[in-house]
Amino acid sequence: MLRGLTILGGCLLLAGCADLKMPQFGKRPSAPQSAISEPLPLPTPELSAPPPKPGARTAETLDTTTDEQRKAATAATVPAGGSLGKVVVTLGDPTTPGFWLRSSLVSAPVPGVIRTAGGVTVQVDLMPGEGAAQLSLAAFRAAGLSLTDLATVEVLKR
Structure with missing residues (x-):
C-alpha cells in the first residue's frame, strides 16, 4: 500500500511539472529582442537611416539621421489613429538607426507618433517589443529628451 502511494505521489508530482517552462538540454534559448543585431523591417523608409560608422561613440556620430x-x-x-497608451521610455540600442519605438503596445510594425509631456511630437516606427519601452537615439x-531620463511619452497610431 505504501509503495502504491509513493508511486502515485511521484506521478502526480511529475504531472504538475508539465506546465513548467523548463529549458531543454542541448537547445540554446532565443535571444531577447534587445539583443537582436538586425532591426526589424521598418514600415516607413523616410524614417530610416544608415548604421553608424564603426567606432562611433558620441550621440552625434551614432545618430545618422x-x-x-x-x-x-x-x-x-x-x-487621428488614436492613443495606444503612455509608456516610460529608455534609450534603445544607439547603433540601431532611425526613428523608432519598441514596446508591447503593438504586435506588428506600424507607423506612429510619440508625444512628450511638453507637447513635442515625433514620427516613429512602432515596433513590437517586450519589457521596458525603448526609444531610438534619433x-x-x-x-x-535627455538621454539619461526615463521620460513618459504618449504613443499614437498614425
Whole structure:
C-alpha cells in the first residue's frame, strides 16, 4: 500500500511539472529582442537611416539621421489613429538607426507618433517589443529628451 502511494505521489508530482517552462538540454534559448543585431523591417523608409560608422561613440556620430529627417519627424501632427497608451521610455540600442519605438503596445510594425509631456511630437516606427519601452537615439534627440531620463511619452497610431 505504501509503495502504491509513493508511486502515485511521484506521478502526480511529475504531472504538475508539465506546465513548467523548463529549458531543454542541448537547445540554446532565443535571444531577447534587445539583443537582436538586425532591426526589424521598418514600415516607413523616410524614417530610416544608415548604421553608424564603426567606432562611433558620441550621440552625434551614432545618430545618422539628417537635418531634413529630423525636421520632418518633428513636424508630425497628432494623428487621428488614436492613443495606444503612455509608456516610460529608455534609450534603445544607439547603433540601431532611425526613428523608432519598441514596446508591447503593438504586435506588428506600424507607423506612429510619440508625444512628450511638453507637447513635442515625433514620427516613429512602432515596433513590437517586450519589457521596458525603448526609444531610438534619433527620436530621443528629436524630442528634446535627455538621454539619461526615463521620460513618459504618449504613443499614437498614425
